[in-house]
Amino acid sequence: MSEPILSIRGLTKTYRGGTRALDNVDLDIRPGEIFALLGPNGAGKTTLIGAVCGLVRPTDGTITAFGHDLARDWRSARARIGLVPQELATDMFETVQRAVAYSQGLFGKVHDPARIEDILRSLSLWDKRDAQIRALSGGMKRRVLIAKALAHDPELLFLDEPTAGVDVELRKDMWQQIAALKERGVTIILTTHYIEEAEEMADRVGIIQGGRIRMVDEKRAMMERLGTTEAVIDLAEPLGQLPSTIAAFPVELGEGRAKLIYRGGNGQGGGRAQVAQLAQALTREGIAFTSLDIHDSSLEDIFVGLLGDQAEAA
Amino acid sequence: MHFNPRSAYAIYRREMARAFRTAFQSILSPVLTTSLYFVVFGSVIGARMEPVGGVPYGAFIIPGLLMLTLLGETTSNASFGIYMPRSTGTIYELLSAPVGVAETLAGFVGAAATKGLILAAIILGTARLFVDYEIAYPLLAAFYIMLVAASFALFGFILGIWADSFEKLGIIPMLILTPLTFLGGTFYSIRDLPAPWDAVALANPIAFLVSGLRYSFYGVSDVPIALSLGLTLGFLTACVVVIAAIFHTGWRLRE
Numbered sequence: 427m428s429e430p431i432l433s434i435r436g437l438t439k440t441y442r443g444g445t446r447a448l449d450n451v452d453l454d455i456r457p458g459e460i461f462a463l464l465g466p467n468g469a470g471k472t473t474l475i476g477a478v479c480g481l482v483r484p485t486d487g488t489i490t491a492f493g494h495d496l497a498r499d500w501r502s503a504r505a506r507i508g509l510v511p512q513e514l515a516t517d518m519f520e521t522v523q524r525a526v527a528y529s530q531g532l533f534g535k536v537h538d539p540a541r542i543e544d545i546l547r548s549l550s551l552w553d554k555r556d557a558q559i560r561a562l563s564g565g566m567k568r569r570v571l572i573a574k575a576l577a578h579d580p581e582l583l584f585l586d587e588p589t590a591g592v593d594v595e596l597r598k599d600m601w602q603q604i605a606a607l608k609e610r611g612v613t614i615i616l617t618t619h620y621i622e623e624a625e626e627m628a629d630r631v632g633i634i635q636g637g638r639i640r641m642v643d644e645k646r647a648m649m650e651r652l653g654t655t656e657a658v659i660d661l662a663e664p665l666g667q668l669p670s671t672i673a674a675f676p677v678e679l680g681e682g683r684a685k686l687i688y689r690g691g692n693g694q695g696g697g698r699a700q701v702a703q704l705a706q707a708l709t710r711e712g713i714a715f716t717s718l719d720i721h722d723s724s725l726e727d728i729f730v731g732l733l734g735d736q737a738e739a740a
Numbered sequence: 741m742h743f744n745p746r747s748a749y750a751i752y753r754r755e756m757a758r759a760f761r762t763a764f765q766s767i768l769s770p771v772l773t774t775s776l777y778f779v780v781f782g783s784v785i786g787a788r789m790e791p792v793g794g795v796p797y798g799a800f801i802i803p804g805l806l807m808l809t810l811l812g813e814t815t816s817n818a819s820f821g822i823y824m825p826r827s828t829g830t831i832y833e834l835l836s837a838p839v840g841v842a843e844t845l846a847g848f849v850g851a852a853a854t855k856g857l858i859l860a861a862i863i864l865g866t867a868r869l870f871v872d873y874e875i876a877y878p879l880l881a882a883f884y885i886m887l888v889a890a891s892f893a894l895f896g897f898i899l900g901i902w903a904d905s906f907e908k909l910g911i912i913p914m915l916i917l918t919p920l921t922f923l924g925g926t927f928y929s930i931r932d933l934p935a936p937w938d939a940v941a942l943a944n945p946i947a948f949l950v951s952g953l954r955y956s957f958y959g960v961s962d963v964p965i966a967l968s969l970g971l972t973l974g975f976l977t978a979c980v981v982v983i984a985a986i987f988h989t990g991w992r993l994r995e
């Protein structure tokens with residue numbers, strides 16, 4: 427496997443006042459991947475990003491980006507890192523185009539109007555290039571922040587809740603933008619409350635809670651390991667006893683013995699095949715059913731389940 | 741030591757653009773203030789005043805009035821320039837950029853010095869409407885104005901990082917700078933004060949600034965010009981050291 431583009435070891439942050447926002451975090455990010463950091467409010471996501479981007483002073487630990495220790499070689503590293511913050515902080519009286527040009531210069535790049543035009547067009551902001559930022563809607567402001575973060579062509583991009591407050595259509599649009607960035611070889615770390623988003627885009631998912639990384643895995647593997655398929659079969663008539671051929675499946679009877687509930691599989695289609703076998707077995711046994719509802723558990727179910735377990739364990 | 745000129749220039753340009761956006765206030769307010777001072781002190785009262793050290797009173801007060809406006813405007817402008825990004829959160833970009841204390845100061849302070857020169861030109865132009873004067877050492881005057889503007893831009897920068905409310909932002913210029921400039925020999929020569937007030941007046945550092953600028957204008961001063969220049973350079977150095985320490989520790993900038 428290639429060298430991680432970002433490597434975090436033992437990262438701890440205790441804020442003044444004593445809040446321990448990060449607790450001994452280890453994390454490796456691979457070049458070219460989209461990594462989704464999932465966690466509830468206050469989990470430490472923004473603090474983690476801040477520590478890498480120079481907004482937060484780590485209490486302890488090391489951060490290595492592009493093979494260089496950030497504490498010493500921060501200049502060269504920061505020139506290659508982009509940040510879209512969670513808060514909509516923009517220079518309200520500046521125009522879109524000038525704000526993006528400022529970012530380009532600030533990060534040490536030669537003023538490149540063609541590149542700025544590309545970026546603005548790709549984010550559907552070109553028509554608004556001469557508008558003052560304060561006159562834009564919230565979703566557009568967020569896109570301005572993205573444009574600013576892209577102005578120096580970062581190789582590693584942090585998106586702290588890029589789609590917060592963005593409507594569904596625009597969110598889809600933004601997913602495409604992010605996918606396009608990945609195509610261009612940009613490594614992306616995003617945080618989100620929309621698990622749908624991580625499921626849609628991420629290659630790997632990290633779950634953080636209480637300043638600790640609870641789990642990091644390939645999205646696929648995580649869903650395979652923790653995912654399940656659930657099927658609810660409405661029976662034509664209540665069943666007294668499950669025939670052994672049926673009881674061999676991971677099933678149970680519910681709701682007045684008129685529903686057969688299946689839970690199994692691996693979140694990657696294995697469960698669906700088994701449900702098909704179950705349906706055939708029911709037919710063979712002469713058990714009639716009126717409907718069959720099937721769904722794979724999502725990352726959300728996994729997430730909620732995992733955090734629930736942690737909460738119970740705590 | 742690393743220095744990225746493009747980053748510094750980006751900051752410089754943005755600071756200048758900010759000034760031009762509010763050009764109306766930034767020009768009108770000093771023009772109006774200066775005119776009022778000249779009407780009251782230059783024409784009405786000044787007409788009855790003896791020349792000071794051979795300089796007609798109307799001309800005598802020009803360097804002091806210039807200093808009064810320059811200190812106030814430069815300090816508040818620079819403090820505002822860094823306070824606003826802190827309070828709105830846009831400072832994240834500066835902090836996440838490959839930008840150190842050198843680029844930041846070159847951008848912010850360079851812009852402040854430029855604005856100081858423009859402001860001085862406006863004030864001098866306005867003064868010309870009311871009184872006749874010749875500047876004895878124009879290059880020295882320009883250099884000294886830039887030096888003072890840069891020093892107080894640094895001072896304002898520190899203020900803008902220190903302040904955690906709008907009130908605090910305004911309090912130092914209002915409570916300290918303005919009174920000290922008034923008492924610093926803007927309207928009189930410290931040499932003409934009776935003892936012990938002449939000695940007391942020299943405890944006021946701004947008296948050295950006014951005196952230095954007046955020397956570049958008319959070749960007369962309350963204290964030797966070298967002392968004024970030395971003090972200003974010392975102040976500038978002290979501010980740079982403080983700001984370097986602020987950046988090093990991240991005080992009020994990074995959590």
Ligand SMILES: Nc1ncnc2c1ncn2[C@@H]1O[C@H](COP(=O)(O)OP(=O)(O)OP(=O)(O)O)[C@@H](O)[C@H]1O
Nearest residue numbers: 441445447465466467468469470471472473474995
């Ligand atoms: N500047 C600060 N000073 C003190 N405590 C802070 C500061 N910033 C964050 N915290 C605390 O640190 C913890 C982690 O906050 P952080 O913003 O990193 O969480 P988050 O995962 O980004 O949450 P969200 O999903 O709500 O954005 C929280 O308990 C928060 O209250």
Ligand SMILES: [Mg+2]
Nearest residue numbers: 471472473512
């Ligand atoms: Mg956050």
